[in-house]
Amino acid sequence: MMDAGGRTATLNDVARRAGVSIATASKALNGRGDVAADTRQRVLDAASALSFTPNPMARGLLAGRTGTVGLLTSDLEGRFMLPILMGAEDAFGAGKVNVFLCDARGDAIREQHQLRALLSRRVDGIIVVGRQTDPRPSLGQELPVPVVYAYAPSDDPRDLSLTPDNRAGARIAIEHLISCGRRRIAHVSGDPAFAAAQDRLAGARDALGAAGLELAGEPMFSEWSEHWGRDATATLLERHPDIDGIFCGSDQIARGVLDTARDFGRRVPDDIAVVGYDNWEVLATNSRPELTTVDANLQQLGRQAAQRVFDAIDGVDIGEGTQHLPVRLVIRGSTIARR
Amino acid sequence: MMDAGGRTATLNDVARRAGVSIATASKALNGRGDVAADTRQRVLDAASALSFTPNPMARGLLAGRTGTVGLLTSDLEGRFMLPILMGAEDAFGAGKVNVFLCDARGDAIREQHQLRALLSRRVDGIIVVGRQTDPRPSLGQELPVPVVYAYAPSDDPRDLSLTPDNRAGARIAIEHLISCGRRRIAHVSGDPAFAAAQDRLAGARDALGAAGLELAGEPMFSEWSEHWGRDATATLLERHPDIDGIFCGSDQIARGVLDTARDFGRRVPDDIAVVGYDNWEVLATNSRPELTTVDANLQQLGRQAAQRVFDAIDGVDIGEGTQHLPVRLVIRGSTIARR
DNA sequence: CTGTTAGCGCATTCAG
DNA sequence: CTGAATGCGCTAACAG
Numbered sequence: 282m283m284d285a286g287g288r289t290a291t292l293n294d295v296a297r298r299a300g301v302s303i304a305t306a307s308k309a310l311n312g313r314g315d316v317a318a319d320t321r322q323r324v325l326d327a328a329s330a331l332s333f334t335p336n337p338m339a340r341g342l343l344a345g346r347t348g349t350v351g352l353l354t355s356d357l358e359g360r361f362m363l364p365i366l367m368g369a370e371d372a373f374g375a376g377k378v379n380v381f382l383c384d385a386r387g388d389a390i391r392e393q394h395q396l397r398a399l400l401s402r403r404v405d406g407i408i409v410v411g412r413q414t415d416p417r418p419s420l421g422q423e424l425p426v427p428v429v430y431a432y433a434p435s436d437d438p439r440d441l442s443l444t445p446d447n448r449a450g451a452r453i454a455i456e457h458l459i460s461c462g463r464r465r466i467a468h469v470s471g472d473p474a475f476a477a478a479q480d481r482l483a484g485a486r487d488a489l490g491a492a493g494l495e496l497a498g499e500p501m502f503s504e505w506s507e508h509w510g511r512d513a514t515a516t517l518l519e520r521h522p523d524i525d526g527i528f529c530g531s532d533q534i535a536r537g538v539l540d541t542a543r544d545f546g547r548r549v550p551d552d553i554a555v556v557g558y559d560n561w562e563v564l565a566t567n568s569r570p571e572l573t574t575v576d577a578n579l580q581q582l583g584r585q586a587a588q589r590v591f592d593a594i595d596g597v598d599i600g601e602g603t604q605h606l607p608v609r610l611v612i613r614g615s616t617i618a619r620r
Numbered sequence: 621m622m623d624a625g626g627r628t629a630t631l632n633d634v635a636r637r638a639g640v641s642i643a644t645a646s647k648a649l650n651g652r653g654d655v656a657a658d659t660r661q662r663v664l665d666a667a668s669a670l671s672f673t674p675n676p677m678a679r680g681l682l683a684g685r686t687g688t689v690g691l692l693t694s695d696l697e698g699r700f701m702l703p704i705l706m707g708a709e710d711a712f713g714a715g716k717v718n719v720f721l722c723d724a725r726g727d728a729i730r731e732q733h734q735l736r737a738l739l740s741r742r743v744d745g746i747i748v749v750g751r752q753t754d755p756r757p758s759l760g761q762e763l764p765v766p767v768v769y770a771y772a773p774s775d776d777p778r779d780l781s782l783t784p785d786n787r788a789g790a791r792i793a794i795e796h797l798i799s800c801g802r803r804r805i806a807h808v809s810g811d812p813a814f815a816a817a818q819d820r821l822a823g824a825r826d827a828l829g830a831a832g833l834e835l836a837g838e839p840m841f842s843e844w845s846e847h848w849g850r851d852a853t854a855t856l857l858e859r860h861p862d863i864d865g866i867f868c869g870s871d872q873i874a875r876g877v878l879d880t881a882r883d884f885g886r887r888v889p890d891d892i893a894v895v896g897y898d899n900w901e902v903l904a905t906n907s908r909p910e911l912t913t914v915d916a917n918l919q920q921l922g923r924q925a926a927q928r929v930f931d932a933i934d935g936v937d938i939g940e941g942t943q944h945l946p947v948r949l950v951i952r953g954s955t956i957a958r959r
Numbered sequence: 960c961t962g963t964t965a966g967c968g969c970a971t972t973c974a975g
Numbered sequence: 976c977t978g979a980a981t982g983c984g985c986t987a988a989c990a991g
Binding site: 289334335336337338339341342347349352357358363366367370371374377379380381382383384395397398399400401402403425506507508511533536537540563564567568569 | 628673674675676677678680681686688691696697702705706709710713716718719720721722723734736737738739740741742764845846847850872875876879902903906907908
Binding site: 960961963964965966968970971972975 | 976977978980981984986987988989991
């Protein structure tokens, strides 16, 4: 990596060591042009002997590309950010692209700041990751690089946004409950101001309607917490003692639901089947019984977002509008009893 | 940002617009050398009119510094990675430094790969974040940039590592239980192969010994899960029905402990006080009762790691060896009853 | 097949 | 005070 002087090896060093010109060395290393086989080998040997790595700045200066992309998140804490980030990092890391991570902490001013920093670094593209599925303000159309929105869609239909299909997720959850023989299904969800809450309710009603059923009681909205899951279930079991299924707006809520069902002496899944949402493993696989839940395939979503940015950088038209990506149901013991 | 041709403005454009040479423009913008006040103003006006931002690649090519730092994590999923990452991003983001995120997925080969990528990008420094507090292989002493290890210390004492003080954490947890009047305290922890498990046990014994007490029964080790917390507690209450306090190796385990205590009709904290570890909020604040737990101040740790890298880049000697950073106890309802 | 030449955008000599 | 020239490390034309 460094010669005796502590300086990192340059193409010049490689060329000299191989006894060729700097241009030939460049071609040999990049497989460009025609280079004699043995010459190429000499260059490769010299390069590896010196642990030569091309300076991406010099390279980028020519190409006008930096081989970097910006990942602008609005909240690193978020449970949703991570799988997306991993997926993106995955897709990029495979190639020669590196990711600049910027956390705006959900602050619009700070986001502008970070955006400027990314642009001044000449990133080749940007992925914007939000923490909710509610539309967020667009970064605008005037940016010199392609932008893809992940999880939280942009409010401008000219942008490309990838977001999980909450409505379909709720549908498959309800269909599963119905296929388990449940007919009196209630819904306990989080803050009704969230698009996710509304979309999931809509999906649930879609599926119930298609089966000629209705929700047992009014949907119960409050907050995305275990506490609420517990409280809601207590109320629910009092008002509708005959319910045999509960579809929850999140795994956290579902955990609370399971707790209270247990306290009330209802067996899950025998008396009541419960479905969560998010497949937050630490919650879903540690409950009694383990939780059937909807997984939004977020890592996949992150990978796709990265792929779209790639494509856009390569000049491919990636389309626009909000695309709803498929989700999947993970079936565990809270809907189907273990043998 | 872009002129009519869609090209981003260069120093040349600024100079021409201001009617000066490119060298003068450079000096004016960077406050170097002597430039007449009105000339400087003309240049600044031109620059802002063109939204000029210096190309960091051209600049870095000259300076040898890039203003970027690499964050090499071994596992993005990890619950510990995040606060550290946030802290670091925080400390850097404040200045003119940006963070390259690399996830090695816990794979040594992949880590080498990422390391090369970071070095070839000429990062000015590197933070290595691990997912356990067990020592990890050093990246070596031959790197051309400073490296700081966070959470997982390096196994080479010549490296600088920052890791939470698990032993002290266990001590304050036990001291708190004792101060709550508990005398028969048991310990349920995770995988004994983890340094964290051993350090916490040692700290617990320190504090018990200092009070002339001993652990109630043998420490119980298995895995860091709710399931194990439940199973362990069942065994524990059978063998030692008189215990009045349980110190848990993690919040997950503590959740399981609370569950089983409840099943067995033991009131928390009246009959048994429970302390967790990690302050994983989603678990700790949603349990019944909420969980008293040890917080490792990870965000703080991340900030410090970033600061050390800064200092090292500036040529300050940052020392070496493993430094154990202070942790704190967060007291909630599982040890002190709510009024 | 190989080497020479000319920049990419910028900061820094050194002359004017 | 200002500007012309030099080079950071590399690639892409073109000559040889």
